[in-house]
Amino acid sequence: MDLFPLWNSLRIAGISTGIVFFAGILSAYYIAKAPRAVKGLLDVALTLPLVLPPTVVGFLLLLAFGPRRPLGAFLLERFGLRMTMTWWSATLATSVVIFPLMYRTCRGAFESFDENLAAAGRTLGLSNTYIFWRIRMPGCRAGILAGTVLSFARALGEYGATSMIAGYTPGRTATISTTVYQLWRTNEDGLALRWVLVNVAISFAVLLAVNLLEKRERRR
Amino acid sequence: MALTVDIVKRFKGFTLQVSFTQDGGTLALLGASGCGKSMTLRCIAGIEKPDRGRILLDGETLFDSERHINLSPQARRVGLMFQRYALFPQMTVWQNVRCGAMRGRTGEARERAVGETLERLGLSALADRLPAQLSGGQQQRVALARILVSKPRLLMLDEPFSALDSHLRFRTEEETRREIRAFGGTVLLVSHDRDEIFRMADRVAILDAGRVRAIGPRDEVFADPGSRAGCLLTGCKNLSAIRRIDGNHAEALDWGIPLELALREGTDALGLRMHSVRPGVGENTFRCRVADVVENPFSFTVMLRPVAAPENSVPIGWELPKDEWRAMAAREITVHFPAGELLQLKG
Numbered sequence: 001m002d003l004f005p006l007w008n009s010l011r012i013a014g015i016s017t018g019i020v021f022f023a024g025i026l027s028a029y030y031i032a033k034a035p036r037a038v039k040g041l042l043d044v045a046l047t048l049p050l051v052l053p054p055t056v057v058g059f060l061l062l063l064a065f066g067p068r069r070p071l072g073a074f075l076l077e078r079f080g081l082r083m084t085m086t087w088w089s090a091t092l093a094t095s096v097v098i099f100p101l102m103y104r105t106c107r108g109a110f111e112s113f114d115e116n117l118a119a120a121g122r123t124l125g126l127s128n129t130y131i132f133w134r135i136r137m138p139g140c141r142a143g144i145l146a147g148t149v150l151s152f153a154r155a156l157g158e159y160g161a162t163s164m165i166a167g168y169t170p171g172r173t174a175t176i177s178t179t180v181y182q183l184w185r186t187n188e189d190g191l192a193l194r195w196v197l198v199n200v201a202i203s204f205a206v207l208l209a210v211n212l213l214e215k216r217e218r219r220r
Numbered sequence: 221m222a223l224t225v226d227i228v229k230r231f232k233g234f235t236l237q238v239s240f241t242q243d244g245g246t247l248a249l250l251g252a253s254g255c256g257k258s259m260t261l262r263c264i265a266g267i268e269k270p271d272r273g274r275i276l277l278d279g280e281t282l283f284d285s286e287r288h289i290n291l292s293p294q295a296r297r298v299g300l301m302f303q304r305y306a307l308f309p310q311m312t313v314w315q316n317v318r319c320g321a322m323r324g325r326t327g328e329a330r331e332r333a334v335g336e337t338l339e340r341l342g343l344s345a346l347a348d349r350l351p352a353q354l355s356g357g358q359q360q361r362v363a364l365a366r367i368l369v370s371k372p373r374l375l376m377l378d379e380p381f382s383a384l385d386s387h388l389r390f391r392t393e394e395e396t397r398r399e400i401r402a403f404g405g406t407v408l409l410v411s412h413d414r415d416e417i418f419r420m421a422d423r424v425a426i427l428d429a430g431r432v433r434a435i436g437p438r439d440e441v442f443a444d445p446g447s448r449a450g451c452l453l454t455g456c457k458n459l460s461a462i463r464r465i466d467g468n469h470a471e472a473l474d475w476g477i478p479l480e481l482a483l484r485e486g487t488d489a490l491g492l493r494m495h496s497v498r499p500g501v502g503e504n505t506f507r508c509r510v511a512d513v514v515e516n517p518f519s520f521t522v523m524l525r526p527v528a529a530p531e532n533s534v535p536i537g538w539e540l541p542k543d544e545w546r547a548m549a550a551r552e553i554t555v556h557f558p559a560g561e562l563l564q565l566k567g
Contacts, residue, residue, distance in 0.1 A: 119267045120306035122293035124370050125323035138310045 001191065004171050005179040006198060008087055012162075012175060013155035016095040020151050023095075024102030025144065029132075032110045043107075050100035054160025061093055061165050083165075087173050090166035094158045098151040105150065109143025110136075145213055153206045156199070221406050223374055227263055227273035227283070236260065236270075236430040246400060246407040248417040248438075250453050251427030257410040258303070260427075261376045264408070265300040266293035277373055297323075299372030303379045305363035307351035313362050314338070314347040320370035337369040341399070356384045357392045364399055375400070376408045381416060393419065414455045418442065426450040433567075447567050451491040456563060458492040458536050475536060476529030479504050481559035491563035494521065497538035499548065502556035509552055511535045513545075520545040524555065 031042050049057050065072040065083035075081040083089050113136060121131040137144070159177040166173040168182050176199050183192035226239035236256040240247070249257040262268040264275055266282065269290060275283040277298065282291050307316050314334060321333045338344045341361050351359055360380065367375065380396060381389045397420060400407050411417050417424060418438065425435040428449035434441050445454045452459070460474035464483060471478050472490060479490070480503065508524035512535070520542055523535040538555065 114306070116302050116304070116306040117308060119262075119265075119293070120300070120302055121308075121319065122267065123265050123296075123298065123300045124320045124366065125294045125297070126319055127294070130322075135308055 001194060002171070005174045005176045005195065008090075008173070009156055009175040009177070012087060012090045012094055012158075013152055016091050016098060016155050017148060017152040019091075019095050020099050020102045021148055024099060024106050024147065024151075028103050028106035028110055032107060046103050047100045049096050050104070054097055054158070054162075055164060057097055058093060058161035058164030061096065061161060065089070065092070065165070085165075085167050085169065085173060087166065090158075090162045090173060090175065093161035093165045094155045097158055097161050098154045101154055102147045102151045105143050105147030106140070109140035109147075112143075113139050142214070146210060149206060149210045149213070153203055153210075156202060156206070221278060221373075222276075223264070223406050223408075224274070224276040225260070225264060227260075227270035227275060229259065229263065229268070229270045234430055236263075238427070238430070238432050239273075240425055240432055240435055242406055242408070242423065244406055245422040246409055246420055247423045247425060248409040248411060248421035249425050249427050250411065250414065250417050252412060252449070252453065255427045256430040257427050258378050261300055261378050261408060261410055264374070264376065265298055266291060266296050267300075294323075297370075297372055298374040298376065299367035299370060300376045301360075301363050301367055301378060301380055304383050305351075305359050307359055307362055307366075309351055312348050312350055313343060313354070316351070316362055317343075317366045317369055320366040320368075323370060333369055337365045341365045341368075341395075355388070357388045360384065360392055361395065364396065368399065368403065372405075374406050374408070375403055376410075378410045379412070380409070381413075382411075389416075396420075412453075414442075414453060426453055428453075445491070445563060446565065448489055448491075448565050451489075451563055451565055456491040456493045458494065459489060459565075460534065461489050462487070474534040475526070476533030477506060477526045479557065479559075479562065481562055481564075484564050486566045487564040488567070489565040491565055492536065492557060492561065493563075494537045494539035496558070496561035497524070497536065497540075498556050498558060500554060500556065503559045505554060505556040507552060507554050508536075510550070513549075518542065524553070527552070 027046065031039055034042065062084065063069060065075070067073060067076055067082065067084060072083050075083055083092065117135055117139065118131050121135050157177060159181070162175060163178050163181070168174055168178045174182070176195055180192050180195045180199070183189070183195065222241065222243040224241045227236070229236040234256070236259055238256065238260050249260060251257045259268060263270050264282070270283065270285070272285045273283070274281065274285070277296070281287070281289050282296050283289060308319065311319070317334045317337060318330065321330045325333055338347055341364065343358070343361055343365060346354060346358060351362070354362065381393055384392055393416065409417065409420055421438055423436060424438050424441040426433045426441065426445060426447070426449065428447065434446040434450050441450070442454050445451045445456070448459060460472040462470040462472050464470050465478070467483055469478060469480055470483055470490070506526040506528065508526050510522055511525045512523040514521040514523070516539070518541070519539050522538045522540070522545060524538055525533060525535045
């Protein structure tokens with residue numbers, strides 16, 4: 001059993017969770033402070049990938065990053081960066097798909113934060129940076145952690161957009177989910193089942209971790 | 221140490237428009253919930269921005285809409301104690317108080333200031349606890365310590381005792397009074413509790429619907445609250461609209477009786493404290509039926525309806541010690557309302 005799909009899946013999920021961790025927190029923080037009209041519009045736009053079929057997201061990404069499309073061509077010519085059929089294109093697709101999960105959980109956490117705590121910090125003379133990192137972030141820790149773990153779990157399960165933009169090349173772009181589909185299609189059910197069990201085991205562990213974390217947070 | 225506030229802030233269906241000056245001592249803002257008293261403190265602290273006006277402290281401009289000055293809360297150096305104390309939940313008592321000592325101190329001096337402040341407020345033993353592990357009274361003291369260690373130029377307390385159980389209130393209030401005296405600067409206190417305000421404040425401002433209706437030395441405001449809102453807020457529960465007959469006579473419309481007193485210009489209602497009813501004959505004597513007797517822990521409230529008044533008139537409450545009432549209890553009784561005890565109200 002070639003373990004490349006496992007390694008590739010973990011690599012893609014890990015990197016895209018890392019990207020989305022910062023992007024999600026920052027956009028949640030700034031959008032929570034934005035004027036109402038801007039907020040509503042951005043909120044819808046950023047949540048869209050959550051409800052769109054992954055194939056639609058994949059199609060839209062191909063429209064932008066396909067090698068003959070303006071953006072894709074530019075990146076290819078200028079930087080030699082091929083945005084399709086590579087493992088990092090899967091990272092791009094996965095990031096877009098999981099972004100709303102991180103963004104929405106963070107926004108929920110920021111919105112339920114007691115603003116009087118930040119106000120108290122300001123009247124005591126604490127800098128805004130100190131307040132953000134030492135008071136606001138710890139106060140929203142549970143939500144941010146939950147968002148991160150959920151994003152990672154969803155990233156591992158990403159199939160639709162990834163298969164469209166990165167395809168299935170054994171040893172290069174194959175992930176667990178695309179491998180399962182490929183093996184089933186070619187009647188290798190036994191091997192497919194093994195990968196299914198690997199995927200279930202990882203997801204199980206991740207969700208178990210979420211529950212344990214939540215329980216610990218509630219005790220605090 | 222003088223504070224001058226003159227601000228306007230518009231809300232949906234309500235405009236906050238307050239102006240006052242306070243130089244040393246404690247000024248209490250007394251008002252019903254939603255009258256804008258907390259908002260006033262938040263504007264002074266710089267957490268909320270008024271639409272127009274000026275705020276000056278010690279001659280320095282904290283806010284001036286015309287000159288486009290709006291100092292950050294950090295630069296204002298004023299202390300505000302929030303109603304629920306706003307302690308940082310993930311920090312220990314020591315760390316919380318340390319947050320107040322960050323400005324203008326470093327290293328050793330900072331830690332020393334925290335230690336000394338905790339010691340003075342009797343909190344040293346609790347230094348390693350989290351706020352959730354403290355009683356309400358202890359939380360209040362930590363919040364006070366955190367503000368005092370930051371050496372504010374002005375101390376503002378927003379309903380400092382409302383989050384406490386009543387049995388804790390009296391002791392916490394006593395300790396807070398002591399700390400306020402030691403602080404020595406100008407203090408603003410916001411509350412809806414007249415007893416608390418009477419014990420804590422030198423001067424009182426009555427806020428109603430976003431405006432200052434009366435301001436002055438405590439005893440003067442309580443003796444002559446000026447408006448219906450002020451009358452109710454200072455604890456006077458008997459209130460009647462009047463019709464002016466001449467300069468010395470009025471008809472109390474709600475109580476249904478004529479009264480004799482030297483009316484001030486514009487007086488359109490009268491208040492009478494429950495303690496101000498006098499038994500026997502004197503100014504404004506009336507024979508009254510006892511409509512009801514309400515028993516309180518240490519007194520009776522006797523509801524009186526003058527015999528001459530119509531059946532549907534509003535009865536007048538009279539509160540007196542239990543023994544006194546027991547000695548004179550009857551179904552009809554003669555009382556009088558001294559003219560000087562009638563509070564003259566306008567609006």
